Amino acid sequence: MVVTPSPLSRSAPMQIDEIAKTACDRFGQAISVSHGDGGVSLSIALNDTATLPVISAFLFWDLACSFGGIVVEELGGRWRLSYLFLARGSGWIEILMDVPSSTVTVPSISAQVHAADWHEREAEDLFGIRFEGHPRLGDFILHDQIWPEGVAPHRKLQRKTMDARRDHLRHRPNAEWRPLLVVQDPGAFAMPVGPVYEGGLGQSVHFLLETVGEDVVRAVPRLFYNFRAVEKIAEGQPISHVLLLAERFAATSSFAHSLAFCLAVERMSGTEIPARAKNLRVLLSELERLRHHAGAITAICESTALSVAASQAAMIEERLLRASCQFTGHRYLFGLNTPGGMRRDFTAQACTELSKGLDPTVSELHRLEQGLHFTSSFLDRLEDVGIVDPEKARDLNFVGPVGRASNQPGDLRRDCPYSGYETYEFKVPREIEGDGYARLRILFQEAYQSAHMIRQVVERLEPGAVSVSCKPPAHGVALGWAEAPIGATLHWLRLDGSGLVERYRIVTASFNNWLGFRVAVEDFAFQDFPIILASFGLSATECDR
């Protein structure tokens, strides 16, 4: 299908009503539009499933919405697929497609919206839904050399035949399995890296570097070694337990994930949390971002073997970890969020000390940045390496610092404010080069912005309660979102009528950006690979869930 740019292409944000009207004019009887609930501003139900690719392309390309993700649910005798889009500055839009559960084939939208590619592969692997027109399904989350065909572990049906929490499917490795190789030139070969590499200090990812000798033609990441089925084991659990899972499946951004989860629960119950709790959440989110970015900078320095800079960045990171622990009692900010606010309060003195204590750390970061900026041997290795140009970044819907280094403005703190972010003054830095150095500069600038915001929070903190009672209804649906240090994260939650979780869906920035990682690793030299990887700073475990 050819997507023709429509005269509606524009950059200024459209209001939700305006979007609803435009969609109705364009698609008429094929859709029914209503106001969404549970965090979604506009709900578009499809009367004709064949419209799906066209309306997705319309939202993504013509209305310049960004793609959120696909939520697959099995409700009674039907599948419900929700496609989430974000109209920046206006709110979330969902396209709802209900099909009978006897249907196993639905239209694919990944030809129009490339960012949906992996979401469809995931749904095919875990639910057994075929996406018609998708070029490559199978062997994704459930690795084909271990799992037999036809296993759909996330289906409800499986509850009867196997208990996902106890039964263990003992499969024999399938020795016949071979990876798909694309480069077929004479002399071409593939160099495998991982899943255990760098002495195991790398995350569990496998890369197949396809090469014809000197240069690598393409590199294919194979993920999901850390697949712990968080979404499945959350089913049937009470909210307080799922909160533990939300916090612990990806520790690099645990506070952001627990925040997104708590926001979903609070939205479902209609709880308005106290101002002090909102401010503290901003403070801790920014503390986490600052610490994460210091870690990402360390990794970039390490990848270029600039040991002194790497050591100094690592010291900054360790200082921030210690400051977090001293302030909250946990180095990775576990156990602080709870539906209804914060689990504990902090004294005014502790807040001031934290804010004061950050000043030397931030000036250290400044000195480090200056040092790196004038080290030509370092810059040579980062500049023009792993380039993602802005068109490709838009096409693949890059989010977070990686997207902002390729001129993508997306930042949920600004686009769809939560937890009172609209009341803070901060900049969302952007670069246009999209190379390793641009990504490093973004990390530094965001770290300064985070420190700036922590100071703002501490100045405006007023005494008061930090939590209210939050009684979630027995059943309901809600979406929670947060801008994690790596990028936008969505937590979608449905309760089953007895207050237990029926379906929990997590969309993470790493999942989003790993899909696009391949465009940065085309035609490069072997020695650049660790640098590209470090400059992306993606988390495999956050992607795998």
Place this chain on the structure above:
Amino acid sequence: MSFWFWRGLQKGIHSTKYPRSLELAAGVTPGRPVTTEFHSPDEAALAAEVCPVGAITSVGSKADVDLRLCVHCQRCHFGCVHPVGWQTDYEWTAAQDSKARYRPLPDAYRRSLHIMVVDAGDCGACLHEVKQLNNPFYNMHRLGIFFTASPRTADMLLVVGPVTENMRVPLLKTYEAMPDPKRVMAVGACAVSGGVFGQSFVSAGGVASVLPVDLEVPGDPPPPLAVLHGLLVATGRKAPVASNSIVERSA
């Protein structure tokens, strides 16, 4: 490049004195809940109730803490009516089986221990804390402990994560590729007991169900010094703690 040389020298030495003396800087460890005596059995039962993973059991008026199961959610410490005691230490490493005493590696390894790390489904926290051992604050090289890139040269396998189905084979292959003598250390609540992920169709629920484990470092995540303590225990330079498990203590 001389710039970085001078910058490095200017910074001076920041390494901890541990293990010669205890490191007491603020924030090096989140601490741990400890077995607490309450006024009445009811209070102990209430204290045990708040734990979402069943790491606290009440025995009479005592709330007994099983650190192997603890996921550091701090619900028994902050914002509850009967908080259990909290101790900010980090020497937590225990032998996997307290009855069969841990045999340290031979003396030749005391100042030359090469570690292979495997991320078997970790959330990133434990792996990150293990990586911190290389930073100037902890600098484990000074103790003759090194990360190694190949299992062929490794003396110790350090596993983080509950062992996912997709990582089971890579983990076993790494273990088999290591020459004897070798030791296995499970780091973090997930590797020790499965943590919040437990046992499921994709998670083995701890390293011990796939490999013979020698040492366990509990904590979610254990801070770098706790991991360092474990490595010193492995070479016989520190003694392991008695046991972190209630079941073993009461037996």
